[in-house]
Amino acid sequence: MSARAYLVDDDEAIRDSLGWLLESRGVACESYPSAEDFLATWEPSLAGCLLLDIRMDGMSGPELFDILCERGSTLPVIFLTGHGDVPMAVSALKKGAFDFVEKPCNDNELVNRVIEALKLDENRRAAASGADSVNARVNRLTTREQQVMELILAGKLNKVIADELQISMRTVEVHRANLFEKMGVRTAVELAQLLAGKR
Amino acid sequence: MSARAYLVDDDEAIRDSLGWLLESRGVACESYPSAEDFLATWEPSLAGCLLLDIRMDGMSGPELFDILCERGSTLPVIFLTGHGDVPMAVSALKKGAFDFVEKPCNDNELVNRVIEALKLDENRRAAASGADSVNARVNRLTTREQQVMELILAGKLNKVIADELQISMRTVEVHRANLFEKMGVRTAVELAQLLAGKR
DNA sequence: GTGCATATTGTGGAAATCCGCAAGATCGCC
DNA sequence: GGCGATCTTGCGGATTTCCACAATATGCAC
Numbered sequence: 001m002s003a004r005a006y007l008v009d010d011d012e013a014i015r016d017s018l019g020w021l022l023e024s025r026g027v028a029c030e031s032y033p034s035a036e037d038f039l040a041t042w043e044p045s046l047a048g049c050l051l052l053d054i055r056m057d058g059m060s061g062p063e064l065f066d067i068l069c070e071r072g073s074t075l076p077v078i079f080l081t082g083h084g085d086v087p088m089a090v091s092a093l094k095k096g097a098f099d100f101v102e103k104p105c106n107d108n109e110l111v112n113r114v115i116e117a118l119k120l121d122e123n124r125r126a127a128a129s130g131a132d133s134v135n136a137r138v139n140r141l142t143t144r145e146q147q148v149m150e151l152i153l154a155g156k157l158n159k160v161i162a163d164e165l166q167i168s169m170r171t172v173e174v175h176r177a178n179l180f181e182k183m184g185v186r187t188a189v190e191l192a193q194l195l196a197g198k199r
Numbered sequence: 200m201s202a203r204a205y206l207v208d209d210d211e212a213i214r215d216s217l218g219w220l221l222e223s224r225g226v227a228c229e230s231y232p233s234a235e236d237f238l239a240t241w242e243p244s245l246a247g248c249l250l251l252d253i254r255m256d257g258m259s260g261p262e263l264f265d266i267l268c269e270r271g272s273t274l275p276v277i278f279l280t281g282h283g284d285v286p287m288a289v290s291a292l293k294k295g296a297f298d299f300v301e302k303p304c305n306d307n308e309l310v311n312r313v314i315e316a317l318k319l320d321e322n323r324r325a326a327a328s329g330a331d332s333v334n335a336r337v338n339r340l341t342t343r344e345q346q347v348m349e350l351i352l353a354g355k356l357n358k359v360i361a362d363e364l365q366i367s368m369r370t371v372e373v374h375r376a377n378l379f380e381k382m383g384v385r386t387a388v389e390l391a392q393l394l395a396g397k398r
Numbered sequence: 399g400t401g402c403a404t405a406t407t408g409t410g411g412a413a414a415t416c417c418g419c420a421a422g423a424t425c426g427c428c
Numbered sequence: 429g430g431c432g433a434t435c436t437t438g439c440g441g442a443t444t445t446c447c448a449c450a451a452t453a454t455g456c457a458c
């Protein structure tokens with residue numbers, strides 16, 4: 001499923017006009033008539049951004065946003081509202097909403113925001129995939145190799161590691177070489193930088 | 200100068216009442232009748248938070264905020280406004296304002312926000328001082344030592360470093376030992392972790 | 399000129415790392 | 429029982445690091 005704008009609004013006229021606007025600017029778009037409908041479809045891999053009406057029958061926009069956040073969604077959310085409400089805007093933005101715009105709004109502005117949001121999501125996913133590949137590599141390490149890695153990252157010498165793990169230095173050397181191989185690094189420094197901030 | 204709430208509002212009545220409210224809750228407070236007055240006093244070392252009225256004679260709150268941001272201020276800013284304006288709230292928060300509250304507002308709420316803002320600033324400064332101490336140490340390194348450090352962080356062996364810098368291995372060893380000493384680390388791994396994310 | 403910081407190099411030895419070669423033990427799975 | 433993954437160890441040599449001792453050169457500031 002490629003990246004697209006997910007539009008959630010209970011007003012069919014708005015879904016149609018906004019959907020047409022976005023498509024006409026080259027932004028793929030998918031519409032949902034209720035928060036519940038979108039929530040049923042949502043999964044963490046959905047990429048793109050979310051255009052969310054505030055007031056809807058059933059679940060409100062902010063309620064959906066809260067639930068998605070709890071479930072680990074990082075989808076940038078642009079709130080749409082017909083009735084200006086400062087506290088709600090403040091609350092939404094402080095919770096991490098991408099934007100909060102009042103209807104009616106300038107078409108160009110809105111499309112630009114959507115494009116910005118799509119770009120943000122793309123960048124985030126690119127960064128996360130890097131982290132994932134590192135995690136995947138860490139998980140391929142055997143238990144012993146992970147233990148040795150911890151001690152290497154603590155800056156300890158092989159002899160000290162051998163002592164702490166109650167094994168011979170030679171064994172430590174073997175684990176060390178194997179885990180470097182698996183992690184795709186050639187020195188302890190590279191390893192430290194690869195895992196910077198991950199422990 | 201200890202941390203405090205800086206209150207900027209052109210309405211003397213509000214300065215007095217808000218100042219009294221904050222003081223009565225144990226929050227040190229300092230008032231300014233105009234954005235220009237505060238700007239004249241401001242310096243990067245000012246710690247605490249800023250309570251900023253939107254509409255004022257002369258420079259407006261958002262204008263002051265923009266200028267402070269340009270000058271590198273990290274002071275959390277709470278905007279105060281009497282006339283709800285969603286686009287302005289959105290703009291302020293997206294630029295990094297801490298909060299945006301409408302007057303009149305609940306006293307307890309406001310004091311709580313101020314306390315949160317003060318805590319945020321304190322945490323930020325604590326984190327920054329750690330980073331600063333690292334930067335200070337880096338700055339104490341000589342040019343050559345910094346060059347050698349870069350290459351060490353690139354995971355290169357002393358012999359390679361010697362080759363690239365066109366100096367003897369022995370000299371690299373000397374620089375290496377000296378910079379480790381100055382940076383307060385004992386291994387290249389510790390060095391890499393100390394500078395994680397800083398280059 | 400003197401003094402200080404910086405940069406440079408050499409010698410030589412102790413300590414540590416890196417690595418190929420070889421091999422034994424355990425454990426779970428088919 | 430056999431196979432594969434994992435953990436383990438030893439030997440020996442090449443390579444690298446670490447460091448004390450010793451020394452020369454340059455440039456800047458007082």
